[in-house]
Amino acid sequence: MGGSSELQAFATAATEYISVVDAREGKTAEQLLVQVEPQLLRLYERILEVPLTFPGSDRADDLWPASTGSHLQRSLSGQLGAFEFYRAIFDPYEEVSDAPVTGSLADDLADIYGDLKRGLEPWQAGDLEEATYEWRFGFEFHWGRHAVSALCAIFALHFDHRWTVPPLAKRDA
Numbered sequence: 001m002g003g004s005s006e007l008q009a010f011a012t013a014a015t016e017y018i019s020v021v022d023a024r025e026g027k028t029a030e031q032l033l034v035q036v037e038p039q040l041l042r043l044y045e046r047i048l049e050v051p052l053t054f055p056g057s058d059r060a061d062d063l064w065p066a067s068t069g070s071h072l073q074r075s076l077s078g079q080l081g082a083f084e085f086y087r088a089i090f091d092p093y094e095e096v097s098d099a100p101v102t103g104s105l106a107d108d109l110a111d112i113y114g115d116l117k118r119g120l121e122p123w124q125a126g127d128l129e130e131a132t133y134e135w136r137f138g139f140e141f142h143w144g145r146h147a148v149s150a151l152c153a154i155f156a157l158h159f160d161h162r163w164t165v166p167p168l169a170k171r172d173a
Contacts, residue, residue, distance in 0.1 A: 006046070006049040006050050007050055007131070009049070010046040010047055010049070010135060011119075013043050014043065014116040014119065014135065015120070016039055016042070017036075017039040017040070017042075017113070017116060018113060018116055018120070021036070021072075021076075021109060021113050024075075024076070024079060029079060029080045029081055029083045030163060032079060032080075033080075033105075033154050036109060036150070036154070037151065040112075040150060040151050041151070043116075043147060044148075047139045050132060050135065050136050051136065052133070052136040052137060052140065053133060055129050055133050072109075072110040072113060072114075073106045073107055076106035076109050077104070077106040079106075083105065084105050085102055085104055086103045086104075086105065086149075086156065087100040087102060088100060088102075088103040088149050088152065088153070089101070103153065105153055105154075107146070108146040108149055108150040108153075109146075111142065111143060111146045112143045112147055112150070115134070115138040115142055115143040116135070118134050118138065119131045119132075119134035119135040119138070
């Protein structure tokens, strides 16, 4: 694929995240989340280097079927079990009276997966403009919040609930 090295680095990170989620079967919630965590960090870091550009023509919405996302979310929900739901503040700068919301790691991981897949199709077809727009716009308006929320929840599991976290070099591939 052509394109900037920043876009190539993000496409690689997106492909790696998708691979980790696709290889989730048979893993405990802890094993899955320990593998997903560095992927989320990499995605966040790499997308910040990709500029938001708008395609020159109209585009189709929802290229990734909702039924696929629902199936993935249900699968992740079963795998995460008691670790699926967490409390979160949607916007930390809103009024103090705003109540926490219930977040779902299964929803977070599935929505990120879907948004990344949505950009992979044009990327693989060589439509770098569309891939760039899909990934960066999606980050700013959808999957970025899911990534940050998921990282916050995973952090709480590690350090507030004392999961043992192996060093990156010793984590299973």
